Amino acid sequence: MISKSNSALLIVGHGSTVNPDSSAPTLAHAAEIRRRKLFAEVGCAFWKEESSLRDAIFLFDPASIREVYVVPNFISEGYFAQTVIPRELELNGRLTKRSSGQIWKYCDPVGNHSLVTKLLLKRAEEVAQDADPAETSLLIVAHGTDLNENSAVAAKREADKIRSLGKYAAVLNAYMEESPLVSDWQKLTRTTNVVVVPFFISDGLHSYEDIPVLLGITKEGSTRLRSPERPTTRQAMTSRVARGEVFRRNPYKVDDRSLFYASSIGTDPGFADIIIEQAAKFDSESSLAG
Amino acid sequence: MLNAIERTLEVALTGCRRIGQIAIRKLDIGGFALSHCDDEGCDDLKVFCSAPEDAIELSKFDDAGNYRPLKTAPNLRHDWRLELATLEELSCAIDHFYPGRLAVFVAWKTSQLRTTPLRETLDRQSGMYRVAAKISDEQIDNVVGNFCRSDGGCLRTILWKRNKRGTVASTKLPREKFDPLHDQTGHKERCIPLLCQEPCNLLVNECRRAVKGE
Ligand code: SF4
Numbered sequence: 160m161i162s163k164s165n166s167a168l169l170i171v172g173h174g175s176t177v178n179p180d181s182s183a184p185t186l187a188h189a190a191e192i193r194r195r196k197l198f199a200e201v202g203c204a205f206w207k208e209e210s211s212l213r214d215a216i217f218l219f220d221p222a223s224i225r226e227v228y229v230v231p232n233f234i235s236e237g238y239f240a241q242t243v244i245p246r247e248l249e250l251n252g253r254l255t256k257r258s259s260g261q262i263w264k265y266c267d268p269v270g271n272h273s274l275v276t277k278l279l280l281k282r283a284e285e286v287a288q289d290a291d292p293a294e295t296s297l298l299i300v301a302h303g304t305d306l307n308e309n310s311a312v313a314a315k316r317e318a319d320k321i322r323s324l325g326k327y328a329a330v331l332n333a334y335m336e337e338s339p340l341v342s343d344w345q346k347l348t349r350t351t352n353v354v355v356v357p358f359f360i361s362d363g364l365h366s367y368e369d370i371p372v373l374l375g376i377t378k379e380g381s382t383r384l385r386s387p388e389r390p391t392t393r394q395a396m397t398s399r400v401a402r403g404e405v406f407r408r409n410p411y412k413v414d415d416r417s418l419f420y421a422s423s424i425g426t427d428p429g430f431a432d433i434i435i436e437q438a439a440k441f442d443s444e445s446s447l448a449g
Numbered sequence: 450m451l452n453a454i455e456r457t458l459e460v461a462l463t464g465c466r467r468i469g470q471i472a473i474r475k476l477d478i479g480g481f482a483l484s485h486c487d488d489e490g491c492d493d494l495k496v497f498c499s500a501p502e503d504a505i506e507l508s509k510f511d512d513a514g515n516y517r518p519l520k521t522a523p524n525l526r527h528d529w530r531l532e533l534a535t536l537e538e539l540s541c542a543i544d545h546f547y548p549g550r551l552a553v554f555v556a557w558k559t560s561q562l563r564t565t566p567l568r569e570t571l572d573r574q575s576g577m578y579r580v581a582a583k584i585s586d587e588q589i590d591n592v593v594g595n596f597c598r599s600d601g602g603c604l605r606t607i608l609w610k611r612n613k614r615g616t617v618a619s620t621k622l623p624r625e626k627f628d629p630l631h632d633q634t635g636h637k638e639r640c641i642p643l644l645c646q647e648p649c650n651l652l653v654n655e656c657r658r659a660v661k662g663e
Contacts, residue, residue, distance in 0.1 A: 176518035210549030220453035
């Protein structure tokens, strides 16, 4: 049981030194959970932004916070969840007792939770409200070749689960850099309607530009913030608007098809519920085991 | 009930009203107003009032609209005033302008802060950052001296050493860079220091680039 008065939640994200939107979903989920007052304190830590994972060791005062639930806001179980986060936070397993007596509970990453499937379905419905699922193919797009993150495996698992519901005419996992390639979507699908949901934790170059280019719905370079050259205020502002714009021009008409393109799944506010669930699951699983 | 950070902040604000480039003013009607320290006294600033949302946005880009990957870099944007009703909101806002710095300050005040030498941080890395450990001492002097300097680099006070023997982080940095009582903005104000207890990921990346000759 999570005890509100002396428990804290630490949400861990990847963050980015170039993408201003990378940490946005993690910070938004933290703000939402803070509002619900389920934990005495809610903090965030990032691999590439501040607070760093090393800072996180000092975020919660051991005199008042006795337990810290650590939930990785990662789409899959991979290098970060298995190696980087435990190492940087000095965790030695699922349960770590600090010299101060504070207990750190290392929960599963959000992407592992069964609610993700529901959120994928919800997002697909929202983005293509007028499309009959029986005449629609759903594509769940991950990076692929990112062996570190196993996101290709997770995307395939989600596609399998949604396919088994029999709701959509077809459900496919597709990748940016390995087959089945998202750029082959016209060959991979037969239906008039096609819904594409990027399987990422936040929006960034992949969802704003790379996937739209592979789908053939935008031209290369239309939205990219080129790094390391720094954009001027106007370029940055225009780019930010333009980057969100790609999700607002649905449906895209390509030949005789209608393509609906959604923003990254991790931006769904429902991920706040998943984070809370992962913390609660830690305790329920521990009590079953113990 | 105030938590440890809010309590420490309350005490600290009796003697100073600065953290990094932020000036904190207590309002007569209660509450607090934050602004860029260069903008103190300006009355035509754009007013914001919600923590954390406004603090997140205000700290994200510099005056020219560039993304700020290091929040303690001396490039906080100008022309805003953030009004907050409570100490809790103030603490939350500061934690989004300068993430983690208040908690580290509390740990330092209560002698619970551990520092980690640069060499230890580098030796711990894996994957693409593993190579950074090959950096020479001479390269460290230059990389740290350039990347962490307060004028144009980072406003934190360095508490970590180069190695376990306690060698100074960089011979190219002035002694004040390691003094928590010194105002790293150069304004000579009393301020809550932005402490650096361990080299950040950006510095690790700079070390990697130096090793690879980039
Ligand atoms: S190592 Fe510390 S002082 Fe240097 S840039 Fe990073 S945060 Fe700033």
